[in-house]
Amino acid sequence: MRNFLLVGFLMAGFLSSAQTYCTPAFASGCSGGDVIDSFAIPGAGFDHPDTGCSTDAYGDYTSMTINLSAGLSYDFSVKHGYSDQNVRVWIDFNNDGTFDDAAPELVASASSTLVGANNITSGLITIPSTVTPGTYRMRVGDRFSSDPIPCNTDGYGEAHDYTVVIGAVPTCFAPSALTVSAVTANSAQVGWTAPSSAPGSGYEYYYSTSSTYPAASVVVSGTSSGLTANLPSLAAATTYHVWVRSVCSTSNKSAWSQMATFMTSCISVGVPYALDFESITPPDMPSCTSVVNDGSGNLWETGDLDAQGFTGNVLQYSYDYADNADTWFFTNGINLTAGVTYRIKYKYANAEGTVYVEKLKVAYGTSATGAGMTNTLADHSNIVSSTATSAFANFTPTTTGVYYFGFQAYSDANMNQLYVDDINIDVAPACSEPNALVVSNITAGGATVSWTAATPVPANGYDIYYSTTNTAPTATSTPNFTGITAATYTIPSLAPSTAYYVWVRSACSATSKSVWSDHATFTTLCSSVNLPYTIDFENVTVPDLPGCTVNVNAGTGNDWETMDPPSDSQGFTTNVLKYQYNSSNSGNAWFFTQGLNLTAGVQYTISYKYGNNSSTYVEKLKVAYGTSPDASAMTGSIADYPSINDEMAHTESITFTVPTTGVYFFGFNAYSDPDQYNLYIDDISINNANLATAETAVAKNNIQVYPNPFTDVLNISDIKNVKNVSVTDVTGRLVKTIANPESVIHLRDLMQGVYLITLEMKDGSKQTIKAIKK
Numbered sequence: 001m002r003n004f005l006l007v008g009f010l011m012a013g014f015l016s017s018a019q020t021y022c023t024p025a026f027a028s029g030c031s032g033g034d035v036i037d038s039f040a041i042p043g044a045g046f047d048h049p050d051t052g053c054s055t056d057a058y059g060d061y062t063s064m065t066i067n068l069s070a071g072l073s074y075d076f077s078v079k080h081g082y083s084d085q086n087v088r089v090w091i092d093f094n095n096d097g098t099f100d101d102a103a104p105e106l107v108a109s110a111s112s113t114l115v116g117a118n119n120i121t122s123g124l125i126t127i128p129s130t131v132t133p134g135t136y137r138m139r140v141g142d143r144f145s146s147d148p149i150p151c152n153t154d155g156y157g158e159a160h161d162y163t164v165v166i167g168a169v170p171t172c173f174a175p176s177a178l179t180v181s182a183v184t185a186n187s188a189q190v191g192w193t194a195p196s197s198a199p200g201s202g203y204e205y206y207y208s209t210s211s212t213y214p215a216a217s218v219v220v221s222g223t224s225s226g227l228t229a230n231l232p233s234l235a236a237a238t239t240y241h242v243w244v245r246s247v248c249s250t251s252n253k254s255a256w257s258q259m260a261t262f263m264t265s266c267i268s269v270g271v272p273y274a275l276d277f278e279s280i281t282p283p284d285m286p287s288c289t290s291v292v293n294d295g296s297g298n299l300w301e302t303g304d305l306d307a308q309g310f311t312g313n314v315l316q317y318s319y320d321y322a323d324n325a326d327t328w329f330f331t332n333g334i335n336l337t338a339g340v341t342y343r344i345k346y347k348y349a350n351a352e353g354t355v356y357v358e359k360l361k362v363a364y365g366t367s368a369t370g371a372g373m374t375n376t377l378a379d380h381s382n383i384v385s386s387t388a389t390s391a392f393a394n395f396t397p398t399t400t401g402v403y404y405f406g407f408q409a410y411s412d413a414n415m416n417q418l419y420v421d422d423i424n425i426d427v428a429p430a431c432s433e434p435n436a437l438v439v440s441n442i443t444a445g446g447a448t449v450s451w452t453a454a455t456p457v458p459a460n461g462y463d464i465y466y467s468t469t470n471t472a473p474t475a476t477s478t479p480n481f482t483g484i485t486a487a488t489y490t491i492p493s494l495a496p497s498t499a500y501y502v503w504v505r506s507a508c509s510a511t512s513k514s515v516w517s518d519h520a521t522f523t524t525l526c527s528s529v530n531l532p533y534t535i536d537f538e539n540v541t542v543p544d545l546p547g548c549t550v551n552v553n554a555g556t557g558n559d560w561e562t563m564d565p566p567s568d569s570q571g572f573t574t575n576v577l578k579y580q581y582n583s584s585n586s587g588n589a590w591f592f593t594q595g596l597n598l599t600a601g602v603q604y605t606i607s608y609k610y611g612n613n614s615s616t617y618v619e620k621l622k623v624a625y626g627t628s629p630d631a632s633a634m635t636g637s638i639a640d641y642p643s644i645n646d647e648m649a650h651t652e653s654i655t656f657t658v659p660t661t662g663v664y665f666f667g668f669n670a671y672s673d674p675d676q677y678n679l680y681i682d683d684i685s686i687n688n689a690n691l692a693t694a695e696t697a698v699a700k701n702n703i704q705v706y707p708n709p710f711t712d713v714l715n716i717s718d719i720k721n722v723k724n725v726s727v728t729d730v731t732g733r734l735v736k737t738i739a740n741p742e743s744v745i746h747l748r749d750l751m752q753g754v755y756l757i758t759l760e761m762k763d764g765s766k767q768t769i770k771a772i773k774k
């Protein structure tokens with residue numbers, strides 16, 4: 001009973017004093033990233049992550065307790081969301097409700113730095129040995145650009161309050177001032193300074209590849225009676241963290257010391273050696289590589305490109321305005337054997353856009369220095385292509401040893417970007433692989449793959465491997481075809497409408513094969529279908545084309561694409577196919593339908609709507625058919641519209657026959673001049689002329705109005721189904737309505753200008769035609 005009363009009394013006393021603390025404020029708030037996001041004291045086992053920006057920039061976390069000991073110092077870290085942060089930590093050691101902004105109550109002060117991509121403040125909280133053990137309030141203040149004060153009011157920032165319980169000064173102190181020396185590829189020595197009263201039973205140390213502060217109960221790595229310890233059996237090129245503690249007696253050990261960090265040295269490695277730069281975060285370099293600047297331009301660094309034929313990260317040289325490039329990137333040391341022929345492969349390219357010539361030299365030698373690069377392997381002195389270019393060089397060292405490979409950027413000043421990726425060094429194959437794969441004659445069931453022959457031509461021909469997945473074959477993969485002697489092969493029996501990947505290799509002899517080439521990819525065509533065939537562009541995600549149709553750009557203008565219903569051309573009210581002008585090049589884009597099964601001599605009808613969205617700019621359209629979706633195969637002419645410029649949909653319906661039974665593709669060719677506007681197509685329909693009822697409707701609506709332009713009268717080509725004619729001007733104002741019209745309409749009383757003539761049919765449908773009054 002007495003204990004309960006005592007606890008209650010202490011709690012009441014603590015809470016009443018807590019109420020006297022000022023509430024810190026930051027007039028500009030913390031929502032811009034000027035925030036105590038995460039706060040951690042690893043040596044006290046305390047971590048308060050991802051707190052974000054508190055309401056009113058103050059977080060009262062006094063329900064959380066941090067256990068610290070008098071006389072010890074603790075590393076802390078704060079993560080922010082913005083740069084230039086200043087952190088101060090205070091503890092109200094005399095419990096008077098006020099944080100003095102000076103020692104001893106000011107226990108830490110530090111500023112943020114950029115660590116990787118994060119703004120981090122790291123510092124040391126020092127608890128004086130004179131502090132009476134007990135419970136206190138801790139305040140952590142963070143402010144942008146200037147130091148926070150305990151009762152802050154201005155600026156950007158945030159504050160957190162916590163409860164700390166300070167324990168008695170330990171009788172056993174940790175060693176300090178850890179140093180790591182004699183670092184090799186697999187060992188290192190750690191040394192330290194003894195605490196002021198040396199421990200009775202020596203020291204324990206713990207090391208790990210993790211930077212997590214070890215628990216008191218961790219299984220230690222070793223013990224030492226002196227002030228050093230050897231760390232054996234380490235992995236090469238690896239980052240390690242080490243801590244030491246004092247063993248004052250078997251029952252009394254100090255806390256772990258502050259952490260020391262080191263990286264073991266690199267060792268030379270064998271082939272195959274590959275660098276794709278994916279294991280690092282740009283602009284860092286892969287471990288065990290190096291960069292040297294022999295001039296006064298910039299240094300090689302890494303960047304995330306993932307374009308232009310490169311995957312992910314690349315090695316990158318960015319121009320210096322004033323100075324020529326002269327920087328080397330060196331690989332790790334590689335063990336090579338005299339007399340063996342090796343091959344180095346890599347990809348390189350220039351930036352996209354305006355061409356600024358880049359220059360790259362590749363060499364190797366026995367030291368990772370410019371002077372050590374005594375054997376030039378390649379000199380690319382005029383790199384102008386933005387597409388990743390694969391290159392390789394074979395070489396045969398005359399002495400067994402460790403060699404470094406160097407990539408030297410030596411571009412002139414004020415150029416642009418030079419990229420390198422996928423460096424690979426291995427024993428050279430007995431013959432090289434073919435390259436520059438291209439795929440042609442793609443049908444629903446096959447495709448022809450061709451390549452540039454390897455030199456020398458492989459004695460046992462070529463092997464082909466294809467797959468529906470983009471996973472490169474390995475040396476042990478079974479090829480689909482072997483012993484192909486020509487540099488081309490038609491792959492048969494493929495599935496329709498399927499994406500394929502294909503690789504080719506050289507069979508140098510019965511036992512020796514080259515590596516596989518880079519892959520080529522293609523998609524087989526859809527199978528041909530029977531009529532009726534209609535396509536209205538409704539079931540697409542614009543600007544995609546409908547499945548089994550294809551755009552082929554036979555020129556240098558733009559491509560066909562789909563768009564939502566246009567509002568700038570009369571008569572197009574649903575999704576359409578669109579050719580949009582290219583400002584400098586003529587159009588020559590073909591839109592091809594799926595293959596259709598047609599029979600010789602049968603009368604077919606093709607109907608479609610076409611039109612443009614301008615009376616100033618002129619579009620040009622050809623419609624044709626042929627036996628493959630290919631511009632050169634479009635030999636059957638259907639229509640040619642060389643002057644489309646009236647901002648409205650025209651419905652066309654044309655009857656045709658084909659000379660031979662077979663599969664036919666229908667092509668719509670936009671061949672507008674440069675810098676015109678939009679050409680639209682919709683409602684393509686191909687039917688048997690004798691069976692279709694749809695065509696009757698098309699024909700019914702296909703009424704002509706002439707002459708156009710007109711002076712006094714307009715003639716309507718087929719009046720029998722027209723119920724009303726209404727005439728509106730370009731502002732949409734109704735000018736005239738003529739019920740039960742004759743085929744000749746008198747319009748002498750209209751002003752000169754453009755009018756829309758709307759024919760309302762007896763079945764309720766309407767057709768609008770634009771006419772010009774002279």
Ligand SMILES: [Ca+2]
Pocket residue numbers: 035036037051052053054059158160
């Ligand atoms: Ca916070």
Ligand SMILES: [Ca+2]
Pocket residue numbers: 092093094095096097098099100105
């Ligand atoms: Ca105080």
Ligand SMILES: [Ca+2]
Pocket residue numbers: 276277278310311312313314421422
């Ligand atoms: Ca890469």
Ligand SMILES: [Ca+2]
Pocket residue numbers: 536537538574575576682683
């Ligand atoms: Ca449509």
